[in-house]
Amino acid sequence: MILTGAGISKESGLDTFRDAEGIWAKVRLEDVATPEAFHRDPGMVHEFYNARRAQLRQANVVPNAAHLALARLEREWPGEVTLITQNVDDLHDRAGSQSLIHMHGQLTKARCPTCNLVSPWPGALTIASQCPGCHFEGLRPHIVWFGEVPMGLRRIYTALDEASLFVSIGTSGSVYPAAGLVAYALEKGVERTVELNLEPSDGSRLFDERRYGPATEVVPAWVDALLA
Ligand code: APR
Helix, strand or coil: CEEECHHHHHHHCCCCCCCCCCHHHHCCHHHHCCHHHHHHCHHHHHHHHHHHHHHHCCCCCCCCHHHHHHHHHHHHCCCCCCEEECCCCCHHHHHCCCCEEECCEEEEEEECCCCCCEEECCCCCCCCCECCCCCCECCEEEECCCCCCCCCHHHHHHHHHHCCEEEEECCCCCCCCHHHHHHHHHHCCCCEEEEEECCCCCCHHHCCEEEECCHHHHHHHHHHHHHC
């Protein structure tokens, strides 16, 4: 089981959240990442996600060596590999990861609050964007906001019950339930836990092995060692 966070996409040109230059240093999450914010000012919430969606489409924003190494691990590892990401970007998808759970949603999709249809949405969303299924006017980003339940939790906990190895990559470990997955895996008897990050996360003491440095260096080296 591998859990990734914003740190793995940093070297692809996407900002993290809680670093000094991170997204939450520039924007108040209460203004753009809660159901209340969307109710209050949907235009402002759309603007925030439209900008991030547009950034994702820039030609230089591509999967980096860390995303590619995890896709290779899934292809070459003799057992099962499940990748859980908190990232709403599509860099793991584009790198070729197949067994992938986007627990915080996906930037490139929109969801209808009325009929729940999830549609591919590569461009901008506005308050007038219509659901292609039921034509309701008022689509929302397919994003899990603060106060909402993450996606795929049943699949995540079922996979964790069986996991022998839990690896956390590029996450500060400050947002639950993602931050609690390592403790859950330990309770269920996981054999080994590994943290790969730029610096020790909030829960670093829960990991047997810790490697610190930029993801594009640390992750490919760790995958090479595991497959060797
Ligand atoms: N390589 C590896 N790790 C890095 C790099 C890098 N190049 N750059 C930064 N990091 C590390 C930081 O040290 C930090 O520990 O990545 C982590 C990023 O932490 P956060 O910004 O808190 O991002 P994340 O853990 O993914 O946040 C979780 O918070 O706001 C929400 O929904 C959002 O999914 C997100 C959740």
